[in-house]
Amino acid sequence: MTATVTRGSPAAGPGVPGRPAARRRRLGFPRASTMPGKVRLIRAGLVAACLAWGALAALMVNQHASAAGEATATSEPLSLAAQQMYQSLADADVTASTGYLYGRTPPFAYRQRYQRDIAAASADLKAVTAASGGTSGAVGTHLSTLAADLPVYTGYVEDGQTYNSLGYPAGGSFLEVASEEMHLTLLPAARAVYAHENAQLAAASARATGLPLAVVTLAAGLAVGFFLYRSQRWLSRRTHRTLNVGLLLASAAGAVALIWMAVALLGGRADLLRATGHGSTPAETLAQADIAALQARGDETLNLISRTGDTDFQADFGTAQEQLSTLLSSAESQSAASAAGSVTAARHEASSWFAVNQQAQKLDHAHDYGAETQLVIGQGQGSAGTLFVRLEADLDAAVHADQAVFADSAAAGSGAFTGLVAGVAVLALAMAAGCAWGLSRRLAEYR
Numbered sequence: 073m074t075a076t077v078t079r080g081s082p083a084a085g086p087g088v089p090g091r092p093a094a095r096r097r098r099l100g101f102p103r104a105s106t107m108p109g110k111v112r113l114i115r116a117g118l119v120a121a122c123l124a125w126g127a128l129a130a131l132m133v134n135q136h137a138s139a140a141g142e143a144t145a146t147s148e149p150l151s152l153a154a155q156q157m158y159q160s161l162a163d164a165d166v167t168a169s170t171g172y173l174y175g176r177t178p179p180f181a182y183r184q185r186y187q188r189d190i191a192a193a194s195a196d197l198k199a200v201t202a203a204s205g206g207t208s209g210a211v212g213t214h215l216s217t218l219a220a221d222l223p224v225y226t227g228y229v230e231d232g233q234t235y236n237s238l239g240y241p242a243g244g245s246f247l248e249v250a251s252e253e254m255h256l257t258l259l260p261a262a263r264a265v266y267a268h269e270n271a272q273l274a275a276a277s278a279r280a281t282g283l284p285l286a287v288v289t290l291a292a293g294l295a296v297g298f299f300l301y302r303s304q305r306w307l308s309r310r311t312h313r314t315l316n317v318g319l320l321l322a323s324a325a326g327a328v329a330l331i332w333m334a335v336a337l338l339g340g341r342a343d344l345l346r347a348t349g350h351g352s353t354p355a356e357t358l359a360q361a362d363i364a365a366l367q368a369r370g371d372e373t374l375n376l377i378s379r380t381g382d383t384d385f386q387a388d389f390g391t392a393q394e395q396l397s398t399l400l401s402s403a404e405s406q407s408a409a410s411a412a413g414s415v416t417a418a419r420h421e422a423s424s425w426f427a428v429n430q431q432a433q434k435l436d437h438a439h440d441y442g443a444e445t446q447l448v449i450g451q452g453q454g455s456a457g458t459l460f461v462r463l464e465a466d467l468d469a470a471v472h473a474d475q476a477v478f479a480d481s482a483a484a485g486s487g488a489f490t491g492l493v494a495g496v497a498v499l500a501l502a503m504a505a506g507c508a509w510g511l512s513r514r515l516a517e518y519r
Contacts, residue, residue: 318510
């Protein structure tokens with residue numbers, strides 16, 4: 073008996089293959105081979121591309137803005153504090169040594185300057201320690217050394233000043249031991265802290281001015297723009313409509329985002345590079361020059377205090393002299409115009425000081441310590457003391473000028489990113505919304 077299959081029965085062969093496609097059509101998911109299906113795929117692709125690019129752009133801008141803010145508000149102040157701590161310690165040692173040469177009662181100004189240096193170094197040490205997470209951070213060992221040995225150094229100085237005020241020769245010995253503690257323990261630890269903080273500043277500046285992720289983001293934005301352009305061309309040919317308002321608005325939002333990012337990145341990068349190249353870098357060079365000058369001045373005074381005929385102090389002076397000359401030449405080529413005059417003046421004062429030191433060494437070899445002492449610490453125009461004070465003033469003026477360049481340029485570079493993260497996110501959402509709205513209107517025409 074032959075079975076009869078009624079029309080529309082589930083067992084009907086021709087009806088089975090057609091049911092999935094029919095179900096997709098009933099659920100509103102046309103096949104990709106149809107015009108509505110292609111439009112839906114393009115809409116989904118454009119919306120996803122716009123949102124993905126917006127997330128990438130916001131991430132990139134946030135990284136640059138955060139790095140610029142870190143360099144300006146955190147790394148640079150810490151680097152400056154570590155640098156000032158180093159300079160204060162070196163200056164305190166030179167001041168204590170020079171004051172001893174005046175006899176049993178050194179000038180009160182020297183005592184005040186020494187106390188200011190120790191107070192400033194202690195304050196900077198506390199600031200760097202607090203910002204570095206205490207003595208357990210990356211430079212914890214060096215910070216611990218400074219905290220533990222600074223009182224030891226000041227104790228030696230106080231003992232030396234006490235014995236000197238009583239007229240005992242042991243005062244000079246205590247000051248020599250104090251200076252040895254400073255040069256062998258405290259200054260190396262302070263130099264390590266300064267090097268670490270300066271490296272942090274350089275790393276933050278490098279992140280703020282880095283190009284790889286920015287280039288990738290801009291290239292991805294251009295790719296999304298090309299996708300939008302091709303989609304509009306395709307719709308125009310298929311639907312015979314010249315413009316799609318939604319896609320046009322999305323394209324405009326994308327163009328605004330790209331132009332805003334490009335201007336902010338290029339302008340901010342230029343300002344931050346100027347802040348580094350003509351601000352923090354020459355300021356660091358000048359700080360190293362000041363440290364070399366302080367070291368040379370310390371060797372000059374300790375040579376007088378010891379009066380042993382030992383040539384080590386003069387050899388150390390020669391080494392510091394070479395370092396100072398090299399550093400001043402570098403700083404002169406790096407510094408901005410506002411600091412160039414002070415650097416040139418510093419070079420002139422340094423040359424004159426070196427010439428006077430040669431005269432002092434001749435007096436030292438002749439054992440004419442009275443004339444040598446007057447030449448080294450005297451207040452005359454041609455004395456080493458006067459020339460050193462002028463050199464310090466010129467270096468200080470140049471450092472402040474370069475730091476002002478850094479502050480102004482870094483603030484401008486950081487300000488270039490203001491509002492950009494939120495702006496890019498909003499524009500990316502506007503792009504996605506424009507694509508969804510514009511293509512949804514086309515889809516509505518097929519219903």
